[in-house]
Amino acid sequence: MTSPGALPLYQAKAEFFRMLGHPVRIRVLELLAAGPTSVRDLLAAIEIGPAGLSQQLAVLRRSGIVSARREGTTVIYSLAGVEVVDLLAAARRILTEVLVGQTEALTDPTAPEIPAG
Numbered sequence: 001m002t003s004p005g006a007l008p009l010y011q012a013k014a015e016f017f018r019m020l021g022h023p024v025r026i027r028v029l030e031l032l033a034a035g036p037t038s039v040r041d042l043l044a045a046i047e048i049g050p051a052g053l054s055q056q057l058a059v060l061r062r063s064g065i066v067s068a069r070r071e072g073t074t075v076i077y078s079l080a081g082v083e084v085v086d087l088l089a090a091a092r093r094i095l096t097e098v099l100v101g102q103t104e105a106l107t108d109p110t111a112p113e114i115p116a117g
Contacts, residue, residue: 019063024048024056026088028077032066033085036078 007015020026027046031037043053057077060066067080079085 016063019059022056022059024052025060028053028056028060029065029079029084029088032077032079033088036076039075039077042077 020029024046028042031042031045039050039053039057042057043050046053048056057066057068061068065080065084066077068075068077070076
């Protein structure tokens, strides 16, 4: 039984994946996997305006998977833990397997043809 106000684990996982469900957030995490990065460098690597990036970084900060520190006037972001890197690598492996499977199905001469509709 869950305590009042606590989400069941499956719901918490769904919320976590929903939080990851934005291309800019995924790209930020990929960039931060290489090491701490300034906002200026993130802006240079991602085609988004400062306000949009700020909004996406705020979502990632609230989730606790990234942290920020200030060095003078520069804000540096980093991953809060290495588990996110493992998750991104797992997603890449899964997507690669799916795409390879789809490609094999498309090029299989014994596969039945799909009628044009």
